[in-house]
Amino acid sequence: MGVVTIIGAGMMGSAMAYPARANGHEVRLVGTPLDEAIIAEASRTNVHKTLKRRLPEGIRFFQIARVDEAIHGADVIIGGVSSFGVDWFKDEMLPRIPREIPLLSITKGMINTAEGDLVPFPVIYEQSLGGQGLSICAVGGPCTSYELADGDPTEICFCGRDMATLRKLRAMLETDFYHISISTDVMGVECAVALKNAYALGVTLAVGLSEKKDGHMHYNSQAALFGQSIREMRQILNLYDGKDDALYLGAGDLYVTVFGGRTRLIGSLLGKGLKIDEAMASLEGITLESVVIAKRTAEALRALTEKRVAAQADFPLLMHIDALLKGQETVNIPWRAFAKEL
Amino acid sequence: MGVVTIIGAGMMGSAMAYPARANGHEVRLVGTPLDEAIIAEASRTNVHKTLKRRLPEGIRFFQIARVDEAIHGADVIIGGVSSFGVDWFKDEMLPRIPREIPLLSITKGMINTAEGDLVPFPVIYEQSLGGQGLSICAVGGPCTSYELADGDPTEICFCGRDMATLRKLRAMLETDFYHISISTDVMGVECAVALKNAYALGVTLAVGLSEKKDGHMHYNSQAALFGQSIREMRQILNLYDGKDDALYLGAGDLYVTVFGGRTRLIGSLLGKGLKIDEAMASLEGITLESVVIAKRTAEALRALTEKRVAAQADFPLLMHIDALLKGQETVNIPWRAFAKEL
Numbered sequence: 001m002g003v004v005t006i007i008g009a010g011m012m013g014s015a016m017a018y019p020a021r022a023n024g025h026e027v028r029l030v031g032t033p034l035d036e037a038i039i040a041e042a043s044r045t046n047v048h049k050t051l052k053r054r055l056p057e058g059i060r061f062f063q064i065a066r067v068d069e070a071i072h073g074a075d076v077i078i079g080g081v082s083s084f085g086v087d088w089f090k091d092e093m094l095p096r097i098p099r100e101i102p103l104l105s106i107t108k109g110m111i112n113t114a115e116g117d118l119v120p121f122p123v124i125y126e127q128s129l130g131g132q133g134l135s136i137c138a139v140g141g142p143c144t145s146y147e148l149a150d151g152d153p154t155e156i157c158f159c160g161r162d163m164a165t166l167r168k169l170r171a172m173l174e175t176d177f178y179h180i181s182i183s184t185d186v187m188g189v190e191c192a193v194a195l196k197n198a199y200a201l202g203v204t205l206a207v208g209l210s211e212k213k214d215g216h217m218h219y220n221s222q223a224a225l226f227g228q229s230i231r232e233m234r235q236i237l238n239l240y241d242g243k244d245d246a247l248y249l250g251a252g253d254l255y256v257t258v259f260g261g262r263t264r265l266i267g268s269l270l271g272k273g274l275k276i277d278e279a280m281a282s283l284e285g286i287t288l289e290s291v292v293i294a295k296r297t298a299e300a301l302r303a304l305t306e307k308r309v310a311a312q313a314d315f316p317l318l319m320h321i322d323a324l325l326k327g328q329e330t331v332n333i334p335w336r337a338f339a340k341e342l
Numbered sequence: 343m344g345v346v347t348i349i350g351a352g353m354m355g356s357a358m359a360y361p362a363r364a365n366g367h368e369v370r371l372v373g374t375p376l377d378e379a380i381i382a383e384a385s386r387t388n389v390h391k392t393l394k395r396r397l398p399e400g401i402r403f404f405q406i407a408r409v410d411e412a413i414h415g416a417d418v419i420i421g422g423v424s425s426f427g428v429d430w431f432k433d434e435m436l437p438r439i440p441r442e443i444p445l446l447s448i449t450k451g452m453i454n455t456a457e458g459d460l461v462p463f464p465v466i467y468e469q470s471l472g473g474q475g476l477s478i479c480a481v482g483g484p485c486t487s488y489e490l491a492d493g494d495p496t497e498i499c500f501c502g503r504d505m506a507t508l509r510k511l512r513a514m515l516e517t518d519f520y521h522i523s524i525s526t527d528v529m530g531v532e533c534a535v536a537l538k539n540a541y542a543l544g545v546t547l548a549v550g551l552s553e554k555k556d557g558h559m560h561y562n563s564q565a566a567l568f569g570q571s572i573r574e575m576r577q578i579l580n581l582y583d584g585k586d587d588a589l590y591l592g593a594g595d596l597y598v599t600v601f602g603g604r605t606r607l608i609g610s611l612l613g614k615g616l617k618i619d620e621a622m623a624s625l626e627g628i629t630l631e632s633v634v635i636a637k638r639t640a641e642a643l644r645a646l647t648e649k650r651v652a653a654q655a656d657f658p659l660l661m662h663i664d665a666l667l668k669g670q671e672t673v674n675i676p677w678r679a680f681a682k683e684l
Contacts, residue, residue: 142561142562142565142568143562144561144562147560147561147562147563148562150556150560152552152560152561152562152563153548153551153563153566153675153677154562154563154566155562155565155566155569155570155677155680155681157682157684163683176677179678179680179681180681181681181683182683182684183682183683183684184684185684206495217601218492218494219486219489219494219598219601219602220484220485220486220489220490220494220495220496220497220598221494221495221496222597222598223484223497223594223597223598224495224496224594226593226594227483227484227497227590227591228497228594230572230589230590230593230594231587231590234590243684244576245573245682245684247572248569248570248572248573248576249569251568251569251572251593252565252566252568252569252570252572255561255564255565255568255569255597256561256564259559260561333495335495335497335518335521336521338497338521338523339497339521339522340499340524340525340587341524341525342499342523342524342525342526342527342587
């Protein structure tokens with residue numbers, strides 16, 4: 001058995017303790033400076049206060065001050081921060097991790113560049129290290145922390161540049177409820193699972209539309225937006241040299257994301273005709289990953305349109321989402337633009 | 343304005359009257375021999391008894407005995423039977439339709455041949471006419487009859503061999519709630535929208551699994567099956583020379599189909615561990631299109647495997663569905679077979 005150190009004790013980071021403990025590994029769960037109360041309570045009761053679950057027995061808990069001790073001797077580090085913790089993780093944690101320990105990052109997201117590139121977080125980590133060792137892998141695919149904790153059968157993908165490392169991580173973490181594909185298509189996997197956040201906003205516009213219309217759920221319109229989302233996600237994957245296999249992960253991930261959470265809430269409110277400021281007021285200042293990724297992707301596609309390597313017009317749903325998020329429009333889904341002559 | 347004659351007054355056939363009347367056409371709704379009571383009541387009250395909706399004003403209703411009168415002078419015939427009425431439509435109706443009137447069929451489904459081909463119904467219609475004229479088109483895509491009747495924004499695709507006819511049909515039937523793509527990829531469109539019925543059984547297995555486990559809905563497992571369904575559907579499309587555009591229709595159609603109806607019921611019961619006979623007992627003898635199409639597609643893939651142009655092993659979900667439907671197994675989803683090394 002090995003040693004699995006998870007840095008970041010939010011819900012998803014902590015949920016990774018379930019497959020790790022199921023494999024009998026020593027698990028060290030390290031809270032970020034924001035997780036102090038979570039670690040304090042879990043140390044005492046073994047209950048995770050935001051995941052609202054009893055954690056597996058035998059986890060060793062660490063506050064951030066003892067992170068070096070937790071890293072020492074680990075076989076893998078799981079980077080368990082949310083996308084808003086990426087800079088902290090890059091600046092404060094990466095330099096502490098010995099080059100021989102692989103990193104498995106659960107953080108979904110990308111930044112865009114002025115040139116229209118989209119750069120996933122694992123690539124940002126690699127760039128920050130200047131290509132100096134440290135094999136960086138990442139997890140993508142449909143997986144909510146609650147359900148991973150509850151042992152619901154889950155299919156995800158570990159991506160990274162080194163197949164040998166991916167196989168090692170799979171062997172360490174695969175269980176009969178956590179099924180792991182492995183792929184060297186980092187761009188495809190990261191792009192697909194980031195995009196599903198943006199497009200979940202799109203699909204759930206129809207939830208709000210139908211709630212406003214008659215209070216009933218309508219599915220023709222949701223299905224139309226779902227199909228258009230898959231079309232646009234595939235086109236974006238292709239633009240950035242992602243492989244089609246990643247699309248299936250993204251499709252599953254989109255499916256799970258439209259069912260709940262804050263992205264559905266905001267999409268539904270926008271679908272009811274609220275302006276973005278009114279919709280976001282319900283979140284009381286929380287920034288939403290789906291909003292960030294939709295804007296970044298739209299920005300990248302605009303840059304590519306200027307360079308004439310893509311055309312904004314091919315992404316009518318994303319462009320409408322972006323206009324909603326910028327407060328330039330209220331909902332007015334471009335249904336007709338989705339119809340094609342093929 | 344033109345004349346739209348709908349033969350088949352079931353829910354979907356009758357729902358086509360909404361976009362047709364919205365465009366101001368004369369609509370003639372003809373019941374099959376099974377629709378006698380529907381036509382009788384609608385003639386009197388304008389209410390459709392199974393659709394449970396007031397029909398648009400101005401429809402002319404016909405019992406089957408007067409079908410020739412209803413066909414006479416039509417600009418388009420909409421073939422509105424379910425897949426179980428295909429033989430009747432082919433033998434009794436097709437010969438009555440003058441060759442210059444295009445047919446738009448709403449019937450989803452395919453048959454399989456011993457050689458492993460899948461033949462969609464519009465192609466069967468064409469074959470039965472021996473290639474003698476009659477431009478046959480078909481409708482595919484996510485569209486429930488209730489929601490079409492209620493004006494929910496809907497995106498579907500008309501497919502057929504002749505682009506000029508498709509454009510004519512689109513011009514006649516497009517409205518601000520019924521958005522029409524047109525495509526000459528008959529195989530792709532028909533295959534995708536038939537397959538979604540089979541795979542909806544697959545996705546809803548997870549609904550039953552989670553109901554049985556703890557009564558709560560779990561989405562990781564549904565999402566895993568959804569992603570695997572899209573993967574297998576795409577592979578089948580490719581095998582039969584369907585284009586990828588059809589996949590987006592199929593993805594939207596799969597999304598809408600898992601939300602309700604008898605396919606979800608049967609999938610959920612199988613997912614709870616019931617045998618097929620026990621599950622089907624709840625339907626009191628009704629044959630389910632999704633069951634038929636899953637078996638036919640599995641049969642076709644087995645034939646292609648024997649011919650070494652495909653491999654059953656690439657379709658682990660469909661093969662498991664088929665084994666469930668044949669009563670050879672109870673639910674035991676091959677999660678591990680879905681994981682890939684890419």
